[in-house]
Amino acid sequence: MxxxxxxxxxxxxxxxxxxxxxxxxxxxxxxxxxxxxxxxxxxxxxxxxxxxxxxxxxxxxxxxxxxxxxxxxxxxxxxxxxxxxxxxxxxxxxxxxxxxxxxxxxxxxxxxxxxxxxxxxxxxxxxxxxxxxxxxxxxxxxxxxxxxxxxxxxxxxxxxxxxxxxxxxxxxxxxxxxxxxxxxxxxxxxxxxxxxxxxxxxxxxxxxxAGEFILGYPGEAGIPLPMPHPDILGRNGTYVGLRKYQSRVGAFNRFLRANANTEEERELLAAKLVGRWRSGAPLTLAPVVDDPTLGADAKRNNNFDYSDDPRGRGAPFGCHMRRMNPRDTQLSRLTDVNLHRVIRRGTTYGPPYDPNAMSEEADEVPRGAYFLFISAKAMATIEFLQQEWINDGNFIGIGDERDPIVGLQEQGATFTIPREPVRRRVHGIETFNVLRGGEYFFMPSLSALRWIGELG
Ligand code: HEM
Known part of the structure; x- marks a missing residue:
């Protein structure tokens, strides 16, 4: 592998x-x-x-x-x-x-x-x-x-x-x-x-x-991030955030059905919410029809930026992926996007996604993701992401619209899809992934694990 x-x-x-x-x-x-x-x-x-x-x-x-x-x-x-x-x-x-x-x-x-x-x-x-x-x-x-x-x-x-x-x-x-x-x-x-x-x-x-992800190395500012003491405890360690999400598959499917008439339209809408087709093909490279071969091709499926899509006609500004990593998108609130990256280890639990599950009971079936993210400043990064890029849209000029995949939605929430001649505003966005737990962990180096084990 x-x-x-x-x-x-x-x-x-x-x-x-x-x-x-x-x-x-x-x-x-x-x-x-x-x-x-x-x-x-x-x-x-x-x-x-x-x-x-x-x-x-x-x-x-x-x-x-x-x-x-x-x-x-x-x-x-x-x-x-x-x-x-x-x-x-x-x-x-x-x-x-x-x-x-x-x-x-x-x-x-x-x-x-x-x-x-x-x-x-x-x-x-x-x-x-x-x-x-x-x-x-x-x-x-x-x-x-x-x-x-x-x-x-x-x-x-x-x-x-x-x-x-x-x-x-x-x-x-x-x-x-x-x-x-x-x-x-x-x-x-x-x-x-x-x-x-x-x-x-x-x-x-x-x-x-490396210091953005592992303690003890210079970060983007040229110096290591603050590290717990003593040195043997902090060095080569990092932090892991865990967020347990329950996916409301019924609500997600009901939303897609209510806003798209055919399976093709539904799949396009699902792609617009994330920025990729379900196959993994990015909208920036496959804006109109899915390209599963591209989605499966690890050499090509991430080889893009947003320079050819400055108006969000392919990947909407508000889609999950463009929010979570705007790459070269021009932002209304300036920040260095490379300061907010996380290593992701998504772990899916529960029964497989069922495109035909429409009931409210389907929302309660235990399934979703234990979303793990790793960074030497995981706590500050997730607080930034939650406040600025997930539960707000002003940084990309779309007012208070929130991330359609992981945002906490209020009644009447919308999702804007830029297009010619007028943008489309989709209604009925709900909290499709509900937070059901979370914790921060320190992930010590192997020497630090031994050191802690020997305390006493
Ligand atoms: C159950 C909840 C979630 C679902 C269903 C989900 C789904 C997805 C999907 C389908 C992608 C595109 C594939 C890829 O590039 O790997 C993606 C990308 C991403 N997601 Fe999520 N996600 C979830 C939660 C989160 C959370 C909580 C965060 C961060 C706080 C997050 C951050 C990201 C990032 C950083 C990317 C990569 C964007 C890029 O670099 O272009 N996701 N997510």
Whole structure:
């Protein structure tokens, strides 16, 4: 299996990589296999000693990013929340050196994230929002059999600790055709990281300084971002945000039916909301009809910017993808788009997308995404994205319209599709993906995991 970057035509860089791969957890750089299989396990530590015992036992099984671009089969990743670091007995000065939003946790930052109404933490699924999630263990795999085997490895370690309890387990995996809960191919675009050993394939933008994604390296401003103390704890670590979305498939299908008469029109409308056809083909390259061959071609399906689409006639300004990465779009509120990139690890759970599910019951079927995003400033980035680019439209000159895929919508919400001679304004946009949980995790380096395990 090639990594996305490799399969997209990336070459191994001629310059020597500068990152300490053997220290960085694999998930930071290694992309999801296709198809993928996995499980998230959320743990609570009831006793610091037991928690540290667990870490000491599990760390030898946590994979590093060494050779991350080569074939990958199954691996384990570990994240620790602030409550978890407390429960593991980290010293007060270390605890205080973490950023405030991380210390408070995602639920307590609801106001900064615009997580109100149906998305408010009071409506979240357990165990989210109660400060009890201490450790997240994730298994990623390219086969069901290896997922089970790798999960068993982790289970043997936490089952052996009487002071570590399992709060929740969630299997996830690609749906047929590698689609996400609303039926789209995703996980296509990722930022290329300077020093990671591969060159940026065409269309992926310039490489971003490693310090934006991994602590201890210079960021875009030329200096490393603030790091928790001591050095061994912070260096080569990063932060992971988890947001659990419930996809309201019935509401999404009802919206498409209400606003499009034929299957072709529905598919075009679905593409306009995201900026790509469900096949993955970008509207910028395939503006009128889908091109599934283009969508499946990793060398071509991300090779575009918006210079040929300055008016949004292909990919509307308000579509999910153009909001989340405006590339070279001229913005009304100036900002450097490369400061707001995240590494994405979307993990789809529940039954496959059904284009014919129309009922309200279909909205409640547990399916959606555990959306994981990785960045050395994940908390600040998601707060920026939520406030400026998801739940507002002024940065691209479309007033208060919100992201049609992940925005929290108010009654009467609309979506504007620029076209000649007059734009089309589509009504009936709802909150199609409802937030049902979330948390911030620190993803320590392998040395830091060992260091925490030895505290005491
Ligand atoms: C269940 C919720 C979500 C769904 C169904 C969804 C769907 C998609 C799809 C279909 C794409 C296009 C394929 C690709 O380029 O990989 C995409 C791209 C993207 N999404 Fe999402 N997404 C969801 C949540 C989020 C969230 C919460 C964020 C960030 C806060 C996000 C950020 C992005 C970014 C950065 C891109 C790449 C844009 C680019 O670089 O051109 N997505 N998403």
């Amino acid at each position: 090639l990594s996305v970057n490799e399969s997209a035509g990336a070459k191994l860089a001629t310059e020597a990589p500068t990152l300490e791969f053997q220290e960085i957890q694999a998930t930071v750089l290694r992309v999801r296999p296709a198809p993928y299989f996995g499980t998230h396990v959320l743990l609570r530590i009831d006793n610091a000693q037991a928690g540290r015992d667990f870490l000491r036992r599990v760390t030898p099984h946590v994979d590093s990013a060494a050779g991350w671009w080569a074939a990958a089969n199954a691996w384990l990743a570990i994240g620790i929340s602030y409550a978890g670091l407390e429960a593991l007995g980290l010293r007060e000065d270390s605890l205080r050196s973490f950023p405030e939003a991380f210390r408070l946790g995602m639920a307590a930052r609801a106001q900064h994230l615009g997580d109100e109404g149906v998305n408010h933490p009071k409506n979240w699924d357990l165990p989210f929002g109660k400060g009890q999630i201490h450790i997240g263990v994730s298994v990623f795999s390219d086969s069901e059999e290896k997922r089970r085997r790798t999960l068993n490895l982790a289970r043997e370690q936490y089952d052996a600790s009487s002071g570590v309890s399992v709060l929740a387990m969630q299997d996830f995996g690609a749906q047929p055709g590698d689609l996400n809960p609303l039926g789209y191919k995703d996980g296509i675009d990722q930022p290329t990281i300077e020093g990671s050993g591969v060159e940026s394939p065409p269309g992926y933008g310039r490489p971003i300084k």
